[in-house]
Amino acid sequence: MLAVTTFTLILVMAMALIRGFAGPSIFDRVLAANLFGTKTVLLIAVLGFLFGRPEFLDIALLYALMNFISVIAILRYFEHTQKAEEGRSADE
Amino acid sequence: MLFATAIGIVLSRDLIAVVMLTGIYGFLSASFFVLMDAVDVAFTEAAVGAGISPLLMLLTLAMVGRKEQANRSRNFFALMLVTITGALLIIGTFGMPEFGSANAPAHTHVAPRYIEQSGAEIGIPNIVTSVLASYRGFDTFGEVAVIFTAGIGVLSLLMLKPAPSQVPLSNGARHHTVLRIVSKILIPPILLFALYVQFHGDYGPGGGFQAGVIFAAGIILYTMFFGVDVAQQVVSSAVLRVLAAFGVLLYGSVGLVSMLNGGEFLNYSVLAENPLTGQHIGILVIELGVGITVAAVMVMIFYCFAGQQSKQVEAEE
Amino acid sequence: MNDAIGFLSGALLLLGSFLIFTGALGVLRFPDTLSRMHAAGVTETLATTLLLMGLMLLAGWSLVLLKLIMILLFILFTSPTSSHALAKAVWRHQEDETKGGRHD
Numbered sequence: 001m002l003a004v005t006t007f008t009l010i011l012v013m014a015m016a017l018i019r020g021f022a023g024p025s026i027f028d029r030v031l032a033a034n035l036f037g038t039k040t041v042l043l044i045a046v047l048g049f050l051f052g053r054p055e056f057l058d059i060a061l062l063y064a065l066m067n068f069i070s071v072i073a074i075l076r077y078f079e080h081t082q083k084a085e086e087g088r089s090a091d092e
Numbered sequence: 093m094l095f096a097t098a099i100g101i102v103l104s105r106d107l108i109a110v111v112m113l114t115g116i117y118g119f120l121s122a123s124f125f126v127l128m129d130a131v132d133v134a135f136t137e138a139a140v141g142a143g144i145s146p147l148l149m150l151l152t153l154a155m156v157g158r159k160e161q162a163n164r165s166r167n168f169f170a171l172m173l174v175t176i177t178g179a180l181l182i183i184g185t186f187g188m189p190e191f192g193s194a195n196a197p198a199h200t201h202v203a204p205r206y207i208e209q210s211g212a213e214i215g216i217p218n219i220v221t222s223v224l225a226s227y228r229g230f231d232t233f234g235e236v237a238v239i240f241t242a243g244i245g246v247l248s249l250l251m252l253k254p255a256p257s258q259v260p261l262s263n264g265a266r267h268h269t270v271l272r273i274v275s276k277i278l279i280p281p282i283l284l285f286a287l288y289v290q291f292h293g294d295y296g297p298g299g300g301f302q303a304g305v306i307f308a309a310g311i312i313l314y315t316m317f318f319g320v321d322v323a324q325q326v327v328s329s330a331v332l333r334v335l336a337a338f339g340v341l342l343y344g345s346v347g348l349v350s351m352l353n354g355g356e357f358l359n360y361s362v363l364a365e366n367p368l369t370g371q372h373i374g375i376l377v378i379e380l381g382v383g384i385t386v387a388a389v390m391v392m393i394f395y396c397f398a399g400q401q402s403k404q405v406e407a408e409e
Numbered sequence: 410m411n412d413a414i415g416f417l418s419g420a421l422l423l424l425g426s427f428l429i430f431t432g433a434l435g436v437l438r439f440p441d442t443l444s445r446m447h448a449a450g451v452t453e454t455l456a457t458t459l460l461l462m463g464l465m466l467l468a469g470w471s472l473v474l475l476k477l478i479m480i481l482l483f484i485l486f487t488s489p490t491s492s493h494a495l496a497k498a499v500w501r502h503q504e505d506e507t508k509g510g511r512h513d
Binding site: 001004015016018028034042045049057058065067075 | 418419422423426427429432434436437442445446449453457460461467468472473476477479480483484487488490491494495497499502
Binding site: 017020021026029033036040043044047051053058062063065066067069074076077080081 | 097108109111112113115116119122123126127129131134135138139142143146147150151153154271282285289296297298302306309312313316
């Protein structure tokens with residue numbers, strides 16, 4: 001059962017990667033990256049169980065944190081650039 | 093998947109896509125490290141390569157612009173040079189013993205000694221930490237010095253804004269109420285997790301570097317929502333400068349105390365009556381020094397980058 | 410009793426994997442950004458919860474259980490938040506493009 005889950009997770013990660021390459025708008029790519037990150041968290045946790053190494057859970061927690069921060073950072077970046085553009089167009 | 097991501101990074105013109113692909117690349121390499129059973133390396137790679145590096149790149153992009161400039165000249169000489177060097181390197185690896193072979197010198201002499209003797213000599217379960225902190229303590233000292241130097245370099249290039257005496261209401265994220273509240277709830281556990289990783293490095297994956305990065309990530313999260321000004325009230329740049337230097341000083345002082353106690357520089361066994369206890373104390377203190385310096389330098393670099401951005405916004409107004 | 414736990418855990422894992430798969434399929438095949446986000450966001454949190462609960466049943470009473478609970482809590486907090494932030498950004502972006510300016 002764990003093997004089935006691992007295989008599904010890897011498949012889903014590949015699918016997210018396809019969307020990440022293909023997605024027309026930038027937000028699609030952000031979504032794909034976020035999806036990839038959360039699936040990696042689950043993959044590490046499941047692999048930890050498969051290999052019998054509970055230390056992997058620390059890494060899973062770390063990935064979850066980094067994934068969250070990256071997504072928020074990208075969105076703040078968009079907000080900043082949009083605001084700068086608006087500031088410039090409002091001045092004109 | 094790694095190969096595809098790398099090709100994507102090189103070929104893509106949109107720099108945001110490059111940043112995200114770099115993040116995905118970081119996650120993938122960390123997964124590989126986990127598969128190869130190198131848990132500590134995966135930890136550090138995840139923290140730095142997948143979290144902090146894309147973050148800093150994004151900050152740079154916010155000032156520079158999204159599209160990569162078209163590179164008109166095609167430099168054949170450079171391409172040839174890179175190809176030849178790469179080919180030489182690859183041919184060189186054929187001479188190396190096979191991956192994981194039992195006859196490799198690293199596996200016959202160095203690694204078994206560490207594995208067999210580290211329990212008796214140092215006595216902590218995590219052999220990676222014992223190698224990093226005690227057997228190769230000089231290397232780690234050099235690494236901390238490098239991080240500190242990088243921080244100084246960034247400081248000298250981009251000056252740090254001094255903490256303002258009055259704090260205006262934060263400009264950016266006022267309407268992001270959900271995100272602010274959630275981050276207020278999340279940040280204390282994140283900092284706690286950083287401390288856990290720091291002190292648990294003896295027994296599980298972790299140690300100073302990873303803990304420093306996690307701690308910095310917590311503060312960066314706070315800065316992203318409340319603005320650099322408010323964040324500087326909490327963790328001011330003067331404190332950061334002192335802390336960055338203090339970490340390196342702590343590390344060096346352990347070495348000096350060892351010398352004062354009659355041993356060589358960074359020989360922890362002489363720090364207490366029982367050599368094992370001495371090793372434990374030494375490792376604990378230097379990991380603390382590493383963690384403090386890494387956290388302080390990361391937050392300092394982030395402040396420098398983010399401060400540039402708000403300076404640019406002010407200059408435009 | 411152990412068999413029951415094993416069976417339940419397997420069922421949870423299977424359900425979680427199925428949800429993840431359908432979510433990813435939705436992300437690939439839905440026509441619009443917002444609908445893709447809907448597919449990803451809804452299935453992600455639920456599937457993660459189910460998967461982690463399945464793993465928790467396998468773990469038993471130990472430190473591993475506590476760490477799994479912490480991961481679950483963290484993801485429960487952050488995954489909807491990132492979906493919210495992403496949706497807000499997309500909505501703003503689309504509003505900008507259609508109206509040529511915001512009236513915030």
